[in-house]
Amino acid sequence: MVPEQHSDVILLKEIAELLNEETNMERMLGGAIDKLLQNSNFETAWIFFIDEKGKHRLVAQANLPDALEERDCRHLTKGGCWCVKRYHDGDLEKASNIIACQRIENAKAAHGKIGNISHHATVPLQSGKEKFGLLNIAAADTVRFSKDELALLESVAFQIGSAIKRIVLTKQEQELALVKERNRLARDLHDSVNQLLFSVTLTARGGIEMAEDEAQKSTFRDIQHLSQEALNEMRALIWQLRPKGLESGLIDAVKAYGEMLGLSMETKVTGVIQLPSRTEETLFRIAQEALNNVRKHAGTSAAQIYVTITPTDVLLVIKDEGLGFSPAHGAIPSIGIQSIRDRAKAEGGTADWSSELSKGTEILVRIPY
Template identity: 80%
Template sequence: MKLSEHSNVILLKEIAELLNEETDMERMLTGAIRKLLNGSNFETAWIFFIDGEGKHRLMAQANLPSALEEDDCRHLQKGGCWCVKRYHDGDLEKASNIIACQRIENSIAEKTGDHGNITHHATVPLQSGTERFGLLNIAAPDRERFSTDELALLESVAFQIGSAIKRIGLTKQEQELALVTERNRLARDLHDSVNQLLFSVTLTARGGVEMSEEPAIRETFSDIQHLTQEALNEMRALIWQLRPKGLESGLLEGIKGYAEMLGLELETKVNGVIQLPSRIEETLFRIAQEALNNIRKHAGTDRGQLFLSVTQTDVLLVLKDEGRGFVMDEKLYIPSIGMLSMKERAKSEGGTVEWSSAMNKGTEILVRIPY
């Protein structure tokens, strides 16, 4: 059935209002395709984001048949297909009917669920200007082809979604820039005020030790000097965490610089080319900072080893020492706030952190994050 021009205008207006109001990427995409399905002859839809290497990621889906939804949409999540390949090769420029879909065919062949008589789909690139983000796919039961009017509607919706993706991306960049600016301001204030005061107290306490002849007074000044020096070290570490000076030179240099600041000797080994998204780099850097802090405070050693391995699907960071170690029995051991923070940071990027340790046998931390 051909959709009326009037109903298309109303539908596009409703989708535009949702896209303009929403600030969360996944909610925005899911809401947009649900509105598209409610106001059109399309009955199911899904969106892929595709990176520069052609790797796709399922970002949103609506009203999938059970055969495609089965096992966390594994048929959509894994493997290759013609539309993604055409997109990556630059051959897909407008809404098109797809003659054969390997993902749908595999889901039908395995007979793991009802495919809802969906055998084909149409696809359209999501882009804003020359910047491309991925694909919007739609399908309906017993439909091998969609009409010119339906494909035109699909292109209009894809244009709206592409513009909204660009807007959210720019907003996120602005927020990250504002956060970095605020971190730098706070780090500068701490350095100029608290850091300088602690340094002055350290010098004063040292002078008190040298000037006094009373053992008790000298011991008191010595304790003050020691405690103040510890506080000064903690403050410098905090400033580093707020403003990692070495990270602009790369993840590895940033971690090595932080270890040097803590007085640790860090042996490093890298496998693969380190070209990671900035958010992944910062997450790994923050986790490594906490791990290095634990070595300095608890391991009883000033040496560590860092292994960094980057594959096509994920990055693996291993940090180990040969220090005191600790008990890993979950019934006896309560994770520290720092360790919980490391797990939360990795989890926020879909990754994991694991520990391996035993008394007097050192500690090994394994971080794996997909990208």
């Protein structure tokens, strides 16, 4: 008994060291369950993050049977199960033996076998009263784990929950610092470059009125036009650094930004908008990029924005009836599609576009929340 207890202490120490050193969430979770499996009788592990609506997301897995791993772990990522429901209902407070697993049964029904795994234990991941998800553990030919094994799982889950909280707080601090830096840059641009460009515009206007030679007047008109264009670009840049209007809602902010660019905006919303602030800002940034594209490339002064909210996703559509483009007629213009896709992908979403010459462009973005 003493060697086993000592072994558990060493295992917990090694996991704690890994968790303390790692700053990337996925590597941290994957490394923790790998080390747990390598130094215990447990054989298979996976971790779900579960949001307040009960929607789960597979964030880490180790040594899964082929039947659970096939097609991007579809049996773990799709559908519901008993342990997720118990967690969401608040009935799962400590490590528990699960008598039957719907996901394992579905995989077994689809493939005829799933190794010798038929049951799993589950333990909530939390830090204090804040809950993050579940750690599920299985072993071949095991239908119940001992009290000592469940106690070990609870200790590991406590360590993981604390590490998740640390990374979440660190990320929040980084995002806050980024917002502060954006605001500082926006203030500096507004107070310095923006004011200088405005002064150049006024000076050029005065030069037009004072000049007697037509060539001089033409030069001042060019200066006024260029400085006004630069001023518009600077205002758009300041908006991108520090989005104003989001406190009044996503649609109002997007509409105000489009009108600032000189676009006539048509908006339509289906569903009730109540989005996380991070999702809302991502959608705003994507809309900014798309509207900038309309202004610079579409050859039109009108755009349409459609937002559809479902219980799990938000769909953003930005349309124009401008020049459009076609890959068959040459390279796709640099319109920020990759930037939009990167922003959507960072939130677990997708972005795509369709366009036709002389018939405009449509960008479709879908983000889960």
